[in-house]
Amino acid sequence: MLPSDFWGRIVFILEEYGSSFLRGIGTTMLIAVVSTAIGCIIGFAVGIVQTIPCDKEENPVKWGLLSVIKFILTAYVEIFRGTPMMVQAMFIYYGTAMVFNINMGMWTAAFFIVSINTGAYMAETVRGGILSIDPGQTEGAMAIGMNHFQTMINVILPQALRNIMPQIGNNLIINIKDTSVLSVIGVMELFYTTKGIAGAYYTYFEAFSIAMVFYFIMTFICSRILRVLESRMDGPDNYELVQTDALVLGEGMHRYNPKDKNVSTNGDYRAQRAGNFNENQREGM
Amino acid sequence: MDNNIIKVSHLQKFFGKNQVLKDVDFNVNEGDVTTIIGASGSGKSTLLRCINLLEKPSGGEILFHGKPITGKGFDPCSYRAKVGMCFQSFNLFNNMTVIENCMVGPVKVLKRPKAEAEEKALFYLKKVGMDPYIKAKPRQLSGGQKQRVAIARALAMEPEVLLFDEPTSALDPQMVGEVLSVMRQLAKEGLTMIIVTHEMAFARDVSTHVVYMADGVICEEGSPEKIFEHPENERTAEFLKRFNER
Numbered sequence: 001m002l003p004s005d006f007w008g009r010i011v012f013i014l015e016e017y018g019s020s021f022l023r024g025i026g027t028t029m030l031i032a033v034v035s036t037a038i039g040c041i042i043g044f045a046v047g048i049v050q051t052i053p054c055d056k057e058e059n060p061v062k063w064g065l066l067s068v069i070k071f072i073l074t075a076y077v078e079i080f081r082g083t084p085m086m087v088q089a090m091f092i093y094y095g096t097a098m099v100f101n102i103n104m105g106m107w108t109a110a111f112f113i114v115s116i117n118t119g120a121y122m123a124e125t126v127r128g129g130i131l132s133i134d135p136g137q138t139e140g141a142m143a144i145g146m147n148h149f150q151t152m153i154n155v156i157l158p159q160a161l162r163n164i165m166p167q168i169g170n171n172l173i174i175n176i177k178d179t180s181v182l183s184v185i186g187v188m189e190l191f192y193t194t195k196g197i198a199g200a201y202y203t204y205f206e207a208f209s210i211a212m213v214f215y216f217i218m219t220f221i222c223s224r225i226l227r228v229l230e231s232r233m234d235g236p237d238n239y240e241l242v243q244t245d246a247l248v249l250g251e252g253m254h255r256y257n258p259k260d261k262n263v264s265t266n267g268d269y270r271a272q273r274a275g276n277f278n279e280n281q282r283e284g285m
Numbered sequence: 286m287d288n289n290i291i292k293v294s295h296l297q298k299f300f301g302k303n304q305v306l307k308d309v310d311f312n313v314n315e316g317d318v319t320t321i322i323g324a325s326g327s328g329k330s331t332l333l334r335c336i337n338l339l340e341k342p343s344g345g346e347i348l349f350h351g352k353p354i355t356g357k358g359f360d361p362c363s364y365r366a367k368v369g370m371c372f373q374s375f376n377l378f379n380n381m382t383v384i385e386n387c388m389v390g391p392v393k394v395l396k397r398p399k400a401e402a403e404e405k406a407l408f409y410l411k412k413v414g415m416d417p418y419i420k421a422k423p424r425q426l427s428g429g430q431k432q433r434v435a436i437a438r439a440l441a442m443e444p445e446v447l448l449f450d451e452p453t454s455a456l457d458p459q460m461v462g463e464v465l466s467v468m469r470q471l472a473k474e475g476l477t478m479i480i481v482t483h484e485m486a487f488a489r490d491v492s493t494h495v496v497y498m499a500d501g502v503i504c505e506e507g508s509p510e511k512i513f514e515h516p517e518n519e520r521t522a523e524f525l526k527r528f529n530e531r
């Protein structure tokens with residue numbers, strides 16, 4: 001029978017329903033992690049499109065096309081940010097099933113709803129992240145001949161990604177908690193599981209104490225993992241000075257310019273170019 | 286033999302209604318070290334940025350080996366790969382180490398093999414004395430070191446012309462020297478350069494050609510002896526006098 005003290009009941013519930021809790025946790029984490037990842041991809045795609053530079057006079061067709069796309073994307077962002085996810089869940093899962101006869105299945109609906117919401121929030125974050133990068137970075141990239149695409153991939157996005165890592169972490173934590181609204185469409189995540197368990201023996205206090213602890217552990221572990229990821233991205237705080245003479249590559253110098261015997265700090269710039277590109281004829285001047 | 290690289294003619298630039306460049310003409314031949322001097326706001330940076338197409342000229346023409354750089358079918362990216370630029374604020378890529386900064390251009394833009402790009406990057410880093418720092422990130426370097434890496438990054442593209450916009454203005458006095466000596470060396474080796482600077486002694490020593498700008502026009506140009514010893518234009522004389530008094 002059900003023990004009469006608090007801790008006794010906790011132990012009882014854990015023994016009886018431990019595996020249900022674990023399945024609930026698994027479902028919650030699966031939806032939260034996968035949807036955050038998909039949401040980030042959506043967010044980056046939207047954020048990147050929103051920041052494509054285009055000159056109206058230079059390229060009117062491209063400009064017109066971009067304006068239409070940007071309008072649609074802005075509408076997406078505003079609508080999904082501006083309505084509750086629980087309402088969206090009901091609307092998309094039951095609403096579309098009734099009117100359009102689309103039956104997308106509970107799991108598809110769950111991933112879809114959380115991803116598309118995260119995407120809406122991330123789009124703004126990514127856009128801000130891109131705009132916050134010093135324009136000097138773009139100019140530096142352009143000055144060595146990179147086009148817009150190369151500049152984004154090699155210079156801007158890696159820095160923007162690093163800067164918005166805390167926001168990605170925020171979204172993951174919010175998603176871990178907010179998957180609980182998916183109970184309205186019947187997804188057996190941690191909240192829905194707990195509600196069922198609590199109802200069975202009428203142990204709301206105990207069951208939800210356990211759920212609180214589990215939610216906290218999940219979010220706490222995730223935020224720590226993200227911190228570690230962030231410092232990985234930053235690289236080491238110190239750098240080693242490299243003795244070039246000890247470098248294997250040091251020998252490559254002579255291969256690189258076999259004509260010049262004293263390849264050192266004084267190597268002649270023009271001789272370098274001449275040696276490499278056969279521009280000897282220019283030397284004659 | 287025609288060794289003209291860049292020919293600027295009747296260049297104009299408006300920012301809105303504000304005309305910053307009014308009919309600028311000048312030429313750069315191979316091996317020239319042209320310094321551009323002039324008061325703040327006279328349009329020196331704007332001129333360099335137009336040459337590099339970081340700003341779109343509003344009028345006139347810039348010819349690169351005789352081809353108009355704003356013309357149809359002229360690819361600005363491959364043009365910029367041949368005309369390097371060093372900025373006052375360095376603009377090193379913060380997400381990359383020193384060696385990666387110098388390799389990314391050759392690898393991604395010029396499509397050189399990685400090993401070759403690395404060798405060249407090392408060569409040019411050695412030239413500017415930054416080879417021990419290849420593993421450092423820009424945030425871990427001093428201003429002078431950053432600027433020297435920025436020069437190596439530009440050299441690694443093996444440009445035909447290198448533009449400098451006040452490369453030492455953001456530096457402490459003791460770091461100015463290390464950057465200028467690198468640039469002196471490049472000048473001696475015959476690299477074609479256009480340098481905007483407020484370092485008059487340096488301009489006088491290294492240039493083959495000096496351009497004095499004021500209010501968006503070139504007031505006077507000529508050899509360093511002519512400009513610094515016998516300026517013909519009153520404004521040039523006035524400008525240099527103010528400088529010497531400092």
Ligand SMILES: Nc1ncnc2c1ncn2[C@@H]1O[C@H](COP(=O)(O)OP(=O)(O)OP(=O)(O)O)[C@@H](O)[C@H]1O
Pocket residue numbers: 300303305323324325326327328329330331332451
């Ligand atoms: N992006 C811009 N938009 C509007 N006006 C600008 C812009 N860039 C420069 N200007 C204006 O153009 C004029 C010339 O600027 P420029 O930067 O070319 O001067 P400079 O000769 O390089 O001066 P300094 O020695 O201070 O660097 C200035 O009056 C400046 O206010």
Ligand SMILES: [Mg+2]
Pocket residue numbers: 329330331450451
């Ligand atoms: Mg300037």
